[in-house]
Amino acid sequence: MLVRSAIAARPATLVFSVAGQTRNMATLKEIQTRLKSVTNISKITASMKMIASTKTTRAQRAMNVARAYGQVSNDLIKQAEVEKAAGAKELLITVSSDKGLCGGIHSSLSRYSRKHLAENNEVPVVILGDKAKVQLQRAYPENIRYSFNQLGSTIPTYDESSIIASTILNDKSIEFDNAKLVYNRFVSAISFETDAIECYPVSQIVEAPNFKAYEYQEDVLENLNEFLFANSLHWALVEGHAAEMAAKRTAMENATKNAGDMINRLTLQYNRGRQAVITNELIDIITGASAL
Amino acid sequence: MSFAWRAAGMNYLQYSSIAARALRRVVKPELRSEVAKREGVAIKFAKWDNGKASASNPVPVIETRAKAEN
Numbered sequence: 015m016l017v018r019s020a021i022a023a024r025p026a027t028l029v030f031s032v033a034g035q036t037r038n039m040a041t042l043k044e045i046q047t048r049l050k051s052v053t054n055i056s057k058i059t060a061s062m063k064m065i066a067s068t069k070t071t072r073a074q075r076a077m078n079v080a081r082a083y084g085q086v087s088n089d090l091i092k093q094a095e096v097e098k099a100a101g102a103k104e105l106l107i108t109v110s111s112d113k114g115l116c117g118g119i120h121s122s123l124s125r126y127s128r129k130h131l132a133e134n135n136e137v138p139v140v141i142l143g144d145k146a147k148v149q150l151q152r153a154y155p156e157n158i159r160y161s162f163n164q165l166g167s168t169i170p171t172y173d174e175s176s177i178i179a180s181t182i183l184n185d186k187s188i189e190f191d192n193a194k195l196v197y198n199r200f201v202s203a204i205s206f207e208t209d210a211i212e213c214y215p216v217s218q219i220v221e222a223p224n225f226k227a228y229e230y231q232e233d234v235l236e237n238l239n240e241f242l243f244a245n246s247l248h249w250a251l252v253e254g255h256a257a258e259m260a261a262k263r264t265a266m267e268n269a270t271k272n273a274g275d276m277i278n279r280l281t282l283q284y285n286r287g288r289q290a291v292i293t294n295e296l297i298d299i300i301t302g303a304s305a306l
Numbered sequence: 307m308s309f310a311w312r313a314a315g316m317n318y319l320q321y322s323s324i325a326a327r328a329l330r331r332v333v334k335p336e337l338r339s340e341v342a343k344r345e346g347v348a349i350k351f352a353k354w355d356n357g358k359a360s361a362s363n364p365v366p367v368i369e370t371r372a373k374a375e376n
Contacts (some may be wrong), residue, residue, distance in 0.1 A: 155357030162351045171344050177365045180319040237318040
């Protein structure tokens with residue numbers, strides 16, 4: 015009876031197992047290819063994470079120095095209690111960079127900028143960095159006045175910030191009183207927050223309640239204000255760079271972890287498939303042998 | 307009191323960066339390498355008009371006579 019059932023079972027299992035074998039073989043090869051490519055990718059992301067973490071430590075050190083620059087501007091504004099005048103003309107400067115693979119850095123900046131532009135349609139925009147440019151030129155192309163690129167591969171120097179500020183100031187066709195610098199503030203190694211620095215013109219500083227008590231020379235104040243503008247821009251650039259390096263490190267760490275999980279899952283699948291093929295072949299041999 | 311460079315069309319940032327560049331040029335050779343890192347601007351910019359960008363150009367840097375003589 016066992017033999018009869020085995021004979022009856024044999025053709026079906028034979029056909030089934032041959033088809034199953036071919037199917038399994040093809041799947042096995044596919045899984046092998048996927049395993050190889052995911053392993054390569056995880057090696058790349060692991061090395062990118064290493065690079066990003068060394069860049070983060072260096073960028074953080076530069077950020078602490080640049081913060082001192084920015085605090086100079088901030089302190090004067092805060093102590094004098096400068097206020098933005100109603101109906102002042104604004105300029106929006108979005109401080110991003112050219113490089114990607116850094117998580118939500120650039121999309122957060124462009125979201126903040128787009129929200130501001132939705133409320134104030136006529137504000138001119140200066141974009142630092144290609145990533146934000148791509149996103150903003152789709153939504154508000156007429157507002158853009160300047161776009162700067164080749165930024166973000168190295169820690170920004172004061173020379174660079176000063177030249178950007180000077181190019182904006184020298185162009186008399188852009189009329190603005192206040193400038194709003196949209197940048198990413200470095201909160202910690204794993205988080206950042208998009209924020210804005212406000213820059214004021216001489217006319218508003220002069221009207222500040224605590225400043226009115228003093229005599230001043232208009233020329234000197236103009237110089238100081240340009241210096242303060244470059245300071246704030248430098249602070250925004252360097253802190254944004256540090257936030258971006260930290261976010262890149264986190265993103266690459268997540269990518270490496272995900273790739274590792276995928277490798278484990280695929281390896282299990284591969285081994286199970288391999289064992290299934292061996293088991294099927296064994297079944298064939300045994301039923302074939304028992305039929306003889 | 308109007309500054310000569312302001313009358314010539316420069317703003318304070320250009321004036322101070324020329325001064326900084328002059329200072330960097332007179333640094334002693336041993337310290338020159340770490341100072342040279344702070345110089346050099348590779349930024350490009352494009353002026354936009356009506357939603358269209360012009361071609362990218364390097365940012366304008368004022369060259370001084372010292373550079374020209376070199």
